Amino acid sequence: MVTAAGSGHPGGSLSAADIVAALYFQVLQHNPADPKWPGRDRFILSKGHCAPVLYAALARSGYFPVKDLVNLRQIDCHLQGHPDMHKTPGVEISSGSLGQGLSVSIGMALAMRLDNLPGRIFTLMGDGESQEGEVWEAAMAASHYKLNNLTAIIDANGLQIDGFTCDVMNIEPLPEKFAAFGWNTLVIDGNNMEQVVDALERSRTAAGPAAIIARTVKGKGVSYMENNAGWHGKAPKAGEAEQALAELTGEEIRESREKVGS
Amino acid sequence: MAAELKPRATREAYGEALLELGARHPEVVALDADLSGSTKSGNFAAAYPQRFFNAGVAEANMMNMAAGLAIGGKIPYASTFAVFATGRAFDQVRQSIAQPRLPVRICASHGGLTVGEDGCTHQSIEDIGLMRMLPNMRVVVPADFNQTYAAVIESYNLPGPMYLRTGRPNVPFLYEQVPEGLGNGCDILKEGSDISIFACGIMVAKALEAARRLEKRDIDAEVVNVSIIKPIDADTVAGSLSKTGRAITAEEHSIIGGLGDAVAEVAAEQCPVRIGRLGIKDTFGKSGHPDQLLEEFHLTVADLVNLAQDMQKSE
Ligand SMILES: Cc1ncc(C[n+]2csc(CCOP(=O)(O)OP(=O)(O)O)c2C)c(N)n1
Numbered sequence: 001m002v003t004a005a006g007s008g009h010p011g012g013s014l015s016a017a018d019i020v021a022a023l024y025f026q027v028l029q030h031n032p033a034d035p036k037w038p039g040r041d042r043f044i045l046s047k048g049h050c051a052p053v054l055y056a057a058l059a060r061s062g063y064f065p066v067k068d069l070v071n072l073r074q075i076d077c078h079l080q081g082h083p084d085m086h087k088t089p090g091v092e093i094s095s096g097s098l099g100q101g102l103s104v105s106i107g108m109a110l111a112m113r114l115d116n117l118p119g120r121i122f123t124l125m126g127d128g129e130s131q132e133g134e135v136w137e138a139a140m141a142a143s144h145y146k147l148n149n150l151t152a153i154i155d156a157n158g159l160q161i162d163g164f165t166c167d168v169m170n171i172e173p174l175p176e177k178f179a180a181f182g183w184n185t186l187v188i189d190g191n192n193m194e195q196v197v198d199a200l201e202r203s204r205t206a207a208g209p210a211a212i213i214a215r216t217v218k219g220k221g222v223s224y225m226e227n228n229a230g231w232h233g234k235a236p237k238a239g240e241a242e243q244a245l246a247e248l249t250g251e252e253i254r255e256s257r258e259k260v261g262s
Numbered sequence: 263m264a265a266e267l268k269p270r271a272t273r274e275a276y277g278e279a280l281l282e283l284g285a286r287h288p289e290v291v292a293l294d295a296d297l298s299g300s301t302k303s304g305n306f307a308a309a310y311p312q313r314f315f316n317a318g319v320a321e322a323n324m325m326n327m328a329a330g331l332a333i334g335g336k337i338p339y340a341s342t343f344a345v346f347a348t349g350r351a352f353d354q355v356r357q358s359i360a361q362p363r364l365p366v367r368i369c370a371s372h373g374g375l376t377v378g379e380d381g382c383t384h385q386s387i388e389d390i391g392l393m394r395m396l397p398n399m400r401v402v403v404p405a406d407f408n409q410t411y412a413a414v415i416e417s418y419n420l421p422g423p424m425y426l427r428t429g430r431p432n433v434p435f436l437y438e439q440v441p442e443g444l445g446n447g448c449d450i451l452k453e454g455s456d457i458s459i460f461a462c463g464i465m466v467a468k469a470l471e472a473a474r475r476l477e478k479r480d481i482d483a484e485v486v487n488v489s490i491i492k493p494i495d496a497d498t499v500a501g502s503l504s505k506t507g508r509a510i511t512a513e514e515h516s517i518i519g520g521l522g523d524a525v526a527e528v529a530a531e532q533c534p535v536r537i538g539r540l541g542i543k544d545t546f547g548k549s550g551h552p553d554q555l556l557e558e559f560h561l562t563v564a565d566l567v568n569l570a571q572d573m574q575k576s577e
């Protein structure tokens with residue numbers, strides 16, 4: 001998909017792939033045939049540059065045809081470089097400017113509480129993104145309003161664009177910070193499916209907002225991308241994509257190669 | 263025109279000129295918000311790590327860090343993408359940089375639609391307007407690599423704040439050499455008598471090409487490169503308007519708030535003539551290849567030619 005587009009963000013999409021897959025194919029109550037079903041859980045991709053992993057999950061869930069994926073970022077495709085809620089079915093909010101998704105999630109969670117809706121909000125953020133001050137304004141507000149219908153997942157892959165987060169602008173200790181802001185905090189291996197599903201499910205019963213610090217590997221599953229800041233926002237060339245898909249074994253991938261030839 | 267030189271991006275000129283300033287002046291410092299590779303402040307970061315401060319993904323913090331460095335006697339160059347420099351940190355720029363007239367140079371890359379595939383979230387089409395609204399702020403949009411280089415070098419001596427917009431794509435060279443400076447920021451690149459085309463940034467090269475095509479249709483266009491959008495050189499603008507009697511403005515920005523408005527304000531007060539504004543027509547952009555976007559949003563040479571012809575006919 002990113003190779004066909006010639007640009008995009010593979011690294012953070014791959015680090016979050018297990019989390020997004022767990023959400024769409026196990027945890028979320030949702031109905032692709034009725035994207036606006038009021039009873040649904042909502043997934044918010046605050047780190048909007050990782051649109052590819054969201055689009056892949058939405059397509060595989062049936063929100064739109066899988067064949068659309070190869071038109072990512074093309075001029076007349078609904079799949080924008082960053083998610084657009086008015087163009088792509090299943091996208092809950094438009095994002096792309098970092099640090100804003102948690103605040104919007106709080107507003108949505110408040111509205112759902114006012115309307116007695118049963119759904120939960122799951123918001124995925126980056127660790128670099130957490131350097132934005134607004135994230136901490138939101139963190140304060142979520143516990144102030146005792147939101148027990150909100151789970152924030154931090155994709156703590158340790159990297160941003162300019163390098164390792166600990167070198168650019170250290171944000172650790174993340175678990176202690178969220179705990180100090182009044183969140184129920186859990187630290188997991190975010191590339192371990194069992195732990196991911198378990199943490200997401202357990203967060204449903206937290207008293208107040210729940211933060212899952214998911215320790216992940218940026219570029220997970222592709223040897224040359226893993227832990228390499230250079231693959232934050234660069235599209236693999238055709239040969240590189242071949243190798244990547246070969247390394248990322250699994251039924252879905254083989255199927256996608258057959259279907260869309262990418 | 264320096265046609266033999268291979269086109270280069272204006273953001274690259276920023277990176278190189280900043281390096282030169284760093285070598286010459288120990289009080290020059292640079293800041294970025296996790297985009298130093300894209301904005302090209304990374305050159306300075308590599309050469310002068312002690313004088314480079316990465317704020318992380320925290321533009322508001324970066325702007326006020328820059329303000330503090332300026333108060334401390336440094337000359338800060340702060341960069342990130344144009345959308346975030348102006349939109350995300352607007353109040354910080356207003357309160358702590360523009361109002362106290364601090365010599366912070368906000369050097370933002372990725373202005374306009376030619377950001378391309380990233381889409382509307384990253385395409386800055388309001389930055390010139392936002393910065394132009396701020397008292398004390400000088401607003402600079404150079405047209406090519408050499409002019410950008412000159413703008414950065416010259417900015418060292420400015421007493422107050424500056425907003426400099428650079429772009430992502432390679433653009434043709436219009437100035438053979440790095441000019442002395444921007445002068446009054448209103449360069450008449452081609453004289454003409456029938457219509458004035460005021461352009462900035464990537465649109466200047468297109469305006470020159472449009473003027474060449476218009477010549478074949480017996481329309482003698484004057485092309486003015488407006489590199490300092492604020493304070494605009496009202497005398498040169500009004501002089502051109504009174505000579506030609508009609509004008510087109512062309513910018514990779516919303517038609518609201520940018521060069522079009524700056525020229526229209528001068529016209530309204532000093533020389534009322536008809537003005538056709540080429541720009542993004544009060545809508546957001548979208549993902550796509552930069553060239554396709556310029557076509558879809560009517561920012562091509564052909565659009566300039568057509569508008570000039572229509573204006574000539576309808577009078
Ligand atoms: C407000 C804002 N500033 C800057 C950017 C440019 N940008 C896009 S991704 C990114 C780094 C994000 O790092 P992280 O959140 O850790 O993402 P991940 O590692 O999961 O890809 C930056 C600075 C942006 N999109 N929004």
Ligand SMILES: [Mg+2]
Nearest residue numbers: 127128157159
């Ligand atoms: Mg990260």
